[in-house]
Amino acid sequence: MLKIALLGCGRIGKMHAGTVSRSESAQLAVVFDPVEDAANQVGAQFGCAVAKSAEEAISKADAVLIATSTPTHADLIEQAVAASKAVFCEKPIDLSLERVRKCQKVISGSKVPVHIGFNRRFDPGHRAAYDAVRAGEIGDLRQLIITSRDPGLASRDYLRASGGILRDMTIHDFDFARFMLNEEPVEVFATGSALIDPTLATEFGDVDSIMVTMKTASGKLCSISNSREAAYGHDQRVELLGSKGMLISANRRAHELQRFGPSGTASGEPYLNFFIERYAEAYSAGLESFIRAASSGSAVEATFEDGVRALILAETAVRSLAEGRSVAVSEIA
């Protein structure tokens, strides 16, 4: 049984605590949160120790799960790796590419497994699509279309601190695109608008609706559609066009009730809301992957380098959006 220290007991942290408690290969040993009450509550619910500091928590476990606020991620990764504890860190590593690279340099000598929480790689439908592509089922991959829309605009505070839609939301799609394409994008074009809340543009210089187009060296094309709001629920779809066919990993509902009436057919439920429900199985599969890596030395399936690469694509897209042209990834990194 892998003993896990959970750092950060907010919404995501609590979700991870529940996931760990259901695992047959790991247990929650200790939790820490700068907000003492939050830590105590999670400690009580899951019957585990509550540490007074991150250091203490790290020292009491075999592996560390970082679910604190983004600006603390890089420091905690460095601390945990220094203590030779395997690390599962929520994405993004940091909003600053410079800080991420410094962190990478700091931990570069270590062989401790570091797993970045790119959960979509582990969603059952998306993973089945990935496996089908790798198995040659659709021949040569030609086009990848990712649709990723949140059900509703996050709070103003969240948006202000988010680093902008490309670094906060599209980052998932950048990672996922790399994963599915199995090849690095070399050119990025991004365009967007503040259609949901025009003050995002005027106050933060941000947008809420994004279309990104990427191309790999071999010419594969990728399109991403993001929206900070989707009235019909959390919309998470992937489409892969290959020489022999197409795959679509579609949305999922809470159940399959269909209603037939004079004005047509309707399903009984909107799509699963929000990412915690939508990606519940993915969070669990991602954690199990990390536990395997931490326990038995199997390969990390979402590496620190993956975290770096996703951020580089985000920075490339940020420049494209600012300059209205297609930007080569090599301009950034």
Added chain:
Amino acid sequence: MLKIALLGCGRIGKMHAGTVSRSESAQLAVVFDPVEDAANQVGAQFGCAVAKSAEEAISKADAVLIATSTPTHADLIEQAVAASKAVFCEKPIDLSLERVRKCQKVISGSKVPVHIGFNRRFDPGHRAAYDAVRAGEIGDLRQLIITSRDPGLASRDYLRASGGILRDMTIHDFDFARFMLNEEPVEVFATGSALIDPTLATEFGDVDSIMVTMKTASGKLCSISNSREAAYGHDQRVELLGSKGMLISANRRAHELQRFGPSGTASGEPYLNFFIERYAEAYSAGLESFIRAASSGSAVEATFEDGVRALILAETAVRSLAEGRSVAVSEIA
């Protein structure tokens, strides 16, 4: 080009006229209807002769399409066969099994093709299911479930003259069940209620909601659900359970618009209404099958004997409904 005489210029007759006009192997030569105006209108629209009598129409064509009222069918079949003209006759042949058998005796010496208009056999989806079963795709057929519901109650006059739901509506399902099972049912159980309009029971001794269960000699099971009303449109489904899999020929819409909103997903349209739209392709394919039989001597795909057999099943079901027990088909015929 096969010259066709159309007898009967009502709703169904007009529909057939349009279908003939689109065929590349037949043409509408002459029409007749006791209501002169109806005949004249169809004659003008399709640019063909208008006969003063059924005899005259029959004499002027190679083949006869009977779309008159049910009580005239048997007489007209006898007349057309006597004149050695191929016959396409709308179902049912007659509401009286006795009359049908007399007609069968009268035409028994002739080799003139007689095709009964059981259109469902020719529906593209249902036919593809039939072909898949014949090709062994689902192994041994075990269960057949037919759902057949009309969008709304027909007029009181229609219902009064219909011969009852089993002879008027379920007759299609009896034929279709025989076609799909490829084996004769030997036992029939029927139960029903007048749930849509209770006065159907009190005034005509009829019901509007029916469930029929049949069994073949080898033990195959068949269930039929009928309703004279379905608020969501014309409901025409077939399900086939076999040892290796299942087939469902599902309903069809006018188009594939899907609407996604806060309360779920909806299609834009109810099912195709009514049988003329739903079975447009089937009517056309059925007519082409008849034209081939009449022109080139290919086998009739919905024979007079099929018409007789369907009626026998209806009579068996009528007795079952009356006596509340499973009735052997051999009791009737």
Added chain:
Amino acid sequence: MLKIALLGCGRIGKMHAGTVSRSESAQLAVVFDPVEDAANQVGAQFGCAVAKSAEEAISKADAVLIATSTPTHADLIEQAVAASKAVFCEKPIDLSLERVRKCQKVISGSKVPVHIGFNRRFDPGHRAAYDAVRAGEIGDLRQLIITSRDPGLASRDYLRASGGILRDMTIHDFDFARFMLNEEPVEVFATGSALIDPTLATEFGDVDSIMVTMKTASGKLCSISNSREAAYGHDQRVELLGSKGMLISANRRAHELQRFGPSGTASGEPYLNFFIERYAEAYSAGLESFIRAASSGSAVEATFEDGVRALILAETAVRSLAEGRSVAVSEIA
């Protein structure tokens, strides 16, 4: 926290243990199984006491979950009720209607909540259909069609001891039909064949493919299709036709990957296999319903009387199958 004693640590018992462990309102206090190893294993996995006898287990808990073999159910219910412990008992109460009635008499004076494990009532899709009907969404209910097919034939030993398909498998559908119809069936017709394994008929006098038709006093119709084998997976569908529309609670897959190729579109996965996966949420919701009843006195949602009624329908169907006629439920009870 309701302390639960689990009696029976086989496949179903273990599943219930996992469900209890995820509940926030109950905990597994003690387990018992006549096979000591089975009890010890579950005790170790879930960190709870292991009792030497059912009596001991019952005495150490607030509520009892009976997941032992069917012939022991009635005795254990009587014991638990005598000890004033709330009871959750797996279906069926017993294969003998006489024994069930005796048990009912024995416990009749007690107000202890007794919940029978009819899990389908708690499936999210089926329950949403139930709620929609109760809310008047489809007007007056007219027809209910239940499809319930197991993925594959159970072992010969299981089948021999099962009491026959009507008492073992259709019993779920009888209960579920009563639940959805909200009215007692008064007439039952059953027909069936041994199509999957003909020796079931010759050796046990049983069948493996069943169609049951039922009618309520007000004329509502219900059809059930059962099969002991479905090559495409566990098939669990419900269709409700009402005066204003139709509802279908359809099957569910592990994920929503769709594959598009030259020969059409395919989903990536068969239906969820088997009932433990298919009804995972239902087992959980059913247990929570029981916990509420045991803890706070809310109404039991699947009562002992429901268990009796389902068995009476099964016995009525058994007679119908034997005698080839529609049987009034009043003949049995």
Added chain:
Amino acid sequence: MLKIALLGCGRIGKMHAGTVSRSESAQLAVVFDPVEDAANQVGAQFGCAVAKSAEEAISKADAVLIATSTPTHADLIEQAVAASKAVFCEKPIDLSLERVRKCQKVISGSKVPVHIGFNRRFDPGHRAAYDAVRAGEIGDLRQLIITSRDPGLASRDYLRASGGILRDMTIHDFDFARFMLNEEPVEVFATGSALIDPTLATEFGDVDSIMVTMKTASGKLCSISNSREAAYGHDQRVELLGSKGMLISANRRAHELQRFGPSGTASGEPYLNFFIERYAEAYSAGLESFIRAASSGSAVEATFEDGVRALILAETAVRSLAEGRSVAVSEIA
């Protein structure tokens, strides 16, 4: 009855002849094709006159349907308009924007209806989506995603003369995007690759896989995915994201047979192949729209100006593809 002259009796011409023959408001009066045999064949099949020249055909009809090769379109439009005959012209007007503008100048004084054959505007599903957007069903439109993929690569000769994928294939999507957005795009970014046949790039400087992103003045975003090949059939989808919901007009099959087996569920048929089948109803509805405009003066629903605008977007995309940057439409026109 509007008398129509058909110019051009190739594949598309013949298809239009059939569509006219089914109309109740128009008739095929005369046909012309420089290949005499082609004209004679269509004349015989539809029982109409065969002209020796385009002039003769134009003179004998009320309206002219131009289905000749693209380079002749502009001349024939000018001729027909000079003769005051209503014109239905297949897209594109010409591959040269200059020639199109000259033609526009020539006919600018006339009030003769000129309809460009942008058939997608008339597809029942796409039109229902359009109507729903106009009716405010999804609130403010924010994103439009068009997927348009041909089943297989056209012949080398066709591709050589096509003017490139953006002018030949994406032109449909440019028109359709304008129609659905109800607003002019002001910026266009295009990227593409020759993934299906790399020699398209080396020999014609063309690509076969395209992604185009457009933005309107108000910030609406549009993404187009094109492929000259789709192993699973003709893929024609439209997705509209608005503030209140989403609409998808999805693909359509020949029928609705579903196959359920051990490896999942499959539909029986690939998507409808090719545009003549897929857009049969659209061709018919488009022609009826033209007939109404020509007969009764109702507004033309796909104007010459629409043809010009679509070509301008294609030219903008051509420049973007060549220069790897987002191009303002105002740079072209």
